[in-house]
Amino acid sequence: MFCTPLRLSTFTDNFAAALQERLHWSRALDADIDARVAQILADVRQRGDAAVLEYTARFDALHVDSMAGLVLGAEDFAQAFHLLPEAQRNALQFAAHRVRTYHEAQRTACGGDWSYHDEEGTLLGQKVTPLDRVGVYVPGGKAAYPSSVLMNAIPAHVAGVAEIVMMVPTPGGERNPLVLAAAHVAGVTKAFTVGGAQAVAALAFGTASIPKVDKITGPGNAYVASAKRQVFGIVGIDMIAGPSEILVLADGSTPPDWVAMDLFSQAEHDELAQSILLCPDVGYIDLVASAIDRMLPDMPRRDIIAKSLTDRGVLIHTRSMEEACAISNTIAPEHLEVSSRDPHRWEPLLRHAGAIFLGAYTSESLGDYCAGPNHVLPTSTTARFSSPLGVYDFQKRSSLIEVSAQGARTLGHVAYILAQGEGLEAHARSAQMRCHALE
């Protein structure tokens, strides 16, 4: 078995165009999926639980008489947790603790309520409040990831969200014990074994049994993604993720096997996943390529890895680490490993990335599971304008203003002029009326 990631060099004339071609990915806009999802959304909105039961029977082959057959609560989660092998139980708990500690630090760092008084005694500020209720979608079946439960539910819990509702399909009724155990350690309130667009619809509109939430987060297939996009605005959503990406900036000091395995770890997710290596040392790139060839046959998911690396992978020879950093900024990768002896020299040059992994020891996989930071990260260049999922996604702010009698005169005069300039006379008069103190 061989796979041959594309080799590029910044020394060649057509580099920029060749890289762009390699990076190009466009979301398959499937009008058929959108239309079918729109129908499911409308149906669940209108018929509620009855529609949810029907779709769950049809799509997940899970036949139950009533919604009571689709609910899981704290006791189910606890039971799943206690039935796990000890090593898994400890690992989950360790990971949850790390993720919680990080997000608690984030909550503190991001600040809470603030206010100040201006020189006329007018109060200005904001208050920060958690969302009341959120929904976390967790894929079932093949790609059931307990780590997703931790990464979505813990920041919500740390933010102070009172109710966290999990939706997890269980095709054929088969429940994933690790997912339920993760719900236990992550503070999920309750779960419904419902998936697909019908799960998103139920969370967005509410049914007799499933409560309407304020925001829906979590990954899903094309139907789930389309449903989230369609309900965006009725509820909040996190993001519509594209294929996962890793970019490794290497100065040649890390064992080549480590870097090759990191590229694999991205590629094994999915054939569309993208693994990129940038390095000024062409000899080192050769070593990584050899490691890829040597280690690939032994990987359980070698077919997916080979296709991902061959179709979308790229090993880039750069003039320098500085140039590699500049190229990385144009790519704005989801995961960015700085596999260097001197990662702090390069970090300040890196402007756009979801998560930055510094130094040879910091494999992306540690971040995926248990380092602490969130593994829900912006993909497909969206790190240019968006952030990792965080506590801030489960809070919102309200502005606070309390104008003093003196301030009402000063501000009223200015607002009057500007409102008249915009032709909004009621605004102008409403401001003007306050120019004279009460009593």
Added chain:
Amino acid sequence: MFCTPLRLSTFTDNFAAALQERLHWSRALDADIDARVAQILADVRQRGDAAVLEYTARFDALHVDSMAGLVLGAEDFAQAFHLLPEAQRNALQFAAHRVRTYHEAQRTACGGDWSYHDEEGTLLGQKVTPLDRVGVYVPGGKAAYPSSVLMNAIPAHVAGVAEIVMMVPTPGGERNPLVLAAAHVAGVTKAFTVGGAQAVAALAFGTASIPKVDKITGPGNAYVASAKRQVFGIVGIDMIAGPSEILVLADGSTPPDWVAMDLFSQAEHDELAQSILLCPDVGYIDLVASAIDRMLPDMPRRDIIAKSLTDRGVLIHTRSMEEACAISNTIAPEHLEVSSRDPHRWEPLLRHAGAIFLGAYTSESLGDYCAGPNHVLPTSTTARFSSPLGVYDFQKRSSLIEVSAQGARTLGHVAYILAQGEGLEAHARSAQMRCHALE
């Protein structure tokens, strides 16, 4: 001229249903607009400037030979500013200063880079960076609001965005001097006199003359809203605003004329705008209703106000201020005036609102123009999960992780177990490889 806002009372049985009916508003989903916008987006993406020129000629009757005829720069903004009457110039500058001061305080309060080391020496944190380039859409024609320029561009400028590109249609070539002057005081880099879906397309995809941006903010008509929704994910967007709303919680201590004028100030925006009064004193509600009847005929926009109040306005008699606060939370209004002698008694009870205006002096109109906080606020119950436009909308975060040799062993062991539980062997091995220190 009369207008008769609906009167409701929480003492009646059908109150909840009657209120829901009054609040109901659904975005007109216009498949025809979406399809036409999709075509414009595709066309601008493919043909760039040529398409922009054609659409600008067709939709705005603005015929120019080249893109040079559609660009405005710092000198144009400065000129517009210096030609304004002194009162307007001072008012704009005053407002910009207040808005800037508030958003600078917000930048500080929201926190910057942070990090900590765990007990094994592993570094965990986030860095905060501004977006590189943003686009601000400013409507032209009838509803040209210079205050929107301040409210969109200043937070971006305070966040450290290097380039702020304004799009403002000038139908028939007519430029609004206040809008250009606002661009001068707000720190806009340059502007194009392009509007509609073609402006959004140019910002999202870039053309030879118009730079691709990372995020697009600002209000617009149904075409602009549809275009923003369609490019969401390719670039960031702020939000898709619904009709504007005000909710006044009154304890009866504010002059009724003031409250009536505040309800007008919302209603004059647009026939779909919604004005709501909640008050435990039915006699006071009568006084506000009389003030409405008395003052309405003298309002320049009385027809819009009358239609808005009659179709969507509601005066609600509640049992108490506590009950009024609870109802306000279910409505999650964009603007919430606490017109009370004791506003700090009620503020802690208010969980969901875009902006909270405390006390009789704090009219919403002061907030619209010059108090300092942003006037771009979540509408249509979205204050349950979203926030005022702010500095945080023009920044993004990147996680930072640097695992120590000791941490690599501890974390690697846990990641190995969890990755195997998810069937991701390359993740497991990538973690495992780091369990042994280098050299």
